[in-house]
Structures are given as structure tokens and as C-alpha cells.
Amino acid sequence: MERSPLLALFQNLGTLALLAIAFPFNCIVVLGALLASRKLPQNTIANPKNILISGGKMTKALQLARSFYTAGHRIVLIETEKYWLTGHRFSRAVDAFYTVPAPQKDPDGYIQALVNIAKKENIDVYIPVCSPVSSYYDSLAKPALSGCCEVFHFDADITKMLDDKFAFAQKAQSLSLSVPKSYKITHPQQILDFDFSTEQHKYILKSIPYDSVRRLNLTKLPCNFPAETEAFVNSLPISEEKPWIMQEFITGKEYCTHSTVRNGELRLHCCCESSAFQVNYENVEQPEILQWVSHFVKQLGITGQASFDFIKTENGTIYAIECNPRTHSAITMFYNHSGVAEAYLGDRLDTQPLQPLTDSKPTYWLYHEVWRLNEIRSFSQLQTWFKNIRRGKESIFDPNDPLPFLMVHHWQIPLLLLDNLRRLAGFVRIDFNIGKLVEFGGD
Secondary structure: OOOHHHHHHHHHHHHHHHHHHHHHHHHHHHHHHHHHHHOOOOOOOOOEEEEEEEEOOOOHHHHHHHHHHHHHEEEEEEEEEEHOOOOOHHOOOOOEEEEEOOOOHHHHHHHHHEEEHHHHHOEEEEEEEOOOOHHHHHHHHHHOOOOOOOOOOOOOHHHHHHHHHHHHHHHHHHHHOOOOOOOOOOHHHHHOOOOHHHHOOOEEEEEOOOOOOOHHOOOOOOOHHHHHHHHHOOOOOOOOOOOEEEEEEOOOOOEEEEEEEEEEEEEEEEEEEOOOOOOEEEEEEOOOHHHHHHHHHHHHHOOOOEEEHHHHHOOOOOOEEEEEOOOOOHHHHHHOOOOOOHHHHHOOOOOOOOOOOOOOEEEEEEHHHHHHHHHHOOOHHHHHHHHHHOOOOOOOOOOOHHHHHHHHHHHHHHHHHHHHHOOOOOOOOEEOOOEEEEOOOOO
16 A cells, blocks of 8 residues: 655655764775775686676676676667666766666667677676566567677576466476466455365465565455455456466475586576565575476576575475566575686586575575664574674675775665655655665566
8 A cells, every 4th residue: 555645755854864863974984994905806808708788777787797797798788768876877887887777668769778888898697686577578688689698597488487487387297397376366256266275375465577576465365254365365466468377375484596507517506585675695405496496497498597585395295386487685695606607608517506605694685684674573583683783794885995885875866855855755665675766566
């Protein structure tokens, strides 16, 4: 539900005031790092490549930029015009920055802008760090870019299948891989007519087109009363144009992964415990999940980046819930791994896929953690909070590349808030990881 203009006014002003309080402390940290550091370390290699990376507002794009830069390559960063203000453009790893049209508003203009940038900057490889809405358009851009550079992304038919939760479940099932029972829903009446009495588990509904707000709603079906079920189902924008998936709700521990794949070979992989709003990542060993992903991508023979969500039951059975054909923020766990660029660009590894180093610390976003302080209700919770900060690594801050830490929090986000203030528009939350305000009807 959208906030009233008055509530939106106070929400934006209050958030700007809190960021203003944090500003001098951030400045001290960043200025100290600038004075103490010389430059971001970079290897010297025989044939450095020009790498084009999209999704410039997101931390995962910054992490890839740093990984490729330290390996000896040159980085060009791009974002859509709305996010020209991204703080990551100030990174020492970024040599050039461009804005492009929003692909959902101007698909042809977006593709042409990619081609123009690739030609101007002599790009060798384009690595999309996609937003949910742009992953398909980056696939459509592959033929146009084929004469300029390699595009490290799936073909359009694969992207469409992976991004469709129901089609993905069907594909995995056809490969004898475990997924929950799933049904495609195009009208609320399909749910109201469904016979839940024969089912062992309850079900949840998820929008097949990406929905940044409703994706966190895990209401179990059927509800306690038929009228409650009917009211909930009819409140959702279900239609032929915006189909949903009704999926068996399997209890267990949730995991999320990032997977980098070339020609069906799993090159880079990480796995961590998951939650609905994920802003903490710590690598965990889950051989069954690794085997599931390896088998799936090998059978498809694909090249690109994908993130999978899994449930592991108490008896150890794993079920793939969905796949997103794009980079996962868990890739921040590779902040100290020197092999990331080679995993993307090199020949066959002929080894197990790269995983975060054993001394890799869990990653977090400090401004998210500070916000969580208002949820602490006991001394033990406070101790846990300090422990997470002490043993972890802030995802944006790098002492050798400190400016993004200042500019994301005190340039990028404040300018977005000021724009919301001008429009008297509220927001659901700030996602410092993705670098945006999550809004109803937003991108």
C-alpha cells in the first residue's frame, strides 16, 4: 500500500536527517583510508581485456569491477539513466562510466547504446549484472553485440525459461531433478477451485514476473477460512499477462547460490543460508546443491550467470525453488579471491568450480546493520550483532577503494530520496545492496 503524501514527506525527510547524522563519521573513515592508501592493487598481464559491466548501482557490479581490475583488466561501467548518480562510478576500478536508456522503456535504444559503447571503448567482453527487468533485454542484445564483443549471458530462450518459475520447474523435473509441485496460475478462480484437502503441504503464491515488494509475501494457502483465502487471492494482480506460480511449501532450511557457467561447465559457485530479504552472506558447503546445479547447467550447455534458491528438508532432500538468470549478491564473498576473472574468461578449469576462500569473511552492508539496531530487544541480541560486525566484511568498503562507500550512502541514496521528496512519493525500504529505493510499481 502506498503511503500518503504527508507520510511520504516525513519518511523522506526523516531518512535524509539520519543519513546527515552519519555523514561526518563516514567522511572521517573514507578520508583516513584515502590518506593511507595509494591505489587499488592491479596485476600486470600480457593481454588485458576491456570489460563492460552493467548494473552499476549494485554492489555485485562493483565487486566484479574490482575483481576484473585487480586481475589486470580495464573496466567500463554502465547503468540506466535514472541511476546516473551511482556511487560506484567513483571506484578506482572503473575507468569509464556511461548511462543507457531503461530497456523496458526503450529496448531498441538500450541495445543501440550498448553497441555504441562497445565500439567506442573497444570492449572485448560484456558481463551483464542484470536487474530483474533487464536480463531478457541483455539476451536480446547478444546478436547485435556479436560483431563487437563476447556477451557473457544466456540466449533469449534460456533466459525466458529460467526467469519463468513454472517453466524452470518443468525443465528441472524433465532432467530428473527435485523441485516442489508447481502450478501456473492465470486467474484467481484456479486457486479457489483447487482441492487442497488431498495435499500433504500448504502452498504459496509467487509472481512469475519479478515483483520487488510482493515477493516477500509468503502467505500459506489455504488460509484458515475460505473467505480469507478468497480475499487474499483476489487482492493479487493475477492475470494471463501477469501469471503467478502456486508452489508446494516445503519446510526446511533455505539456501541461495551464485553460479558462473561457461559452455555448461560450472566455473564459480557459492552457497549460503538464505532469507526473504538477503543482506548477509556466509559460504556454506552443500555438496548436494553443488551437484544439482552442476547437473542442470551441464545438461543445458549454457554460458552465463545464474542464482538458484533451494530448500533442504530435515531428511536431507533438496528442492530447487527457482532460478534467476543473473548475478547474485553472494558474489561479494569473492572479494579476496584472485581467480574470479579467470573463471569467467579462461579456458576449461578441469577442476572443481572456484568457491570463496576458507579465510573469506561473511559479507554485510553496514547501513543495513545499523538500521537493524532498532530491532534489538535484548543484550544477547546486541552481542550477536557486534559479533556479526566483528567477524564480517563490509561489502562496499575497501580501504584501497574507499570512495564508493561514501558516495553510495551520501550521494546516490540521498539524491534518490530528494527525488522522492519532490514527488511526495514514499518507499518500502532502502536497499543499499542494490542501490535503490524499493517502491510499489518501481523498477
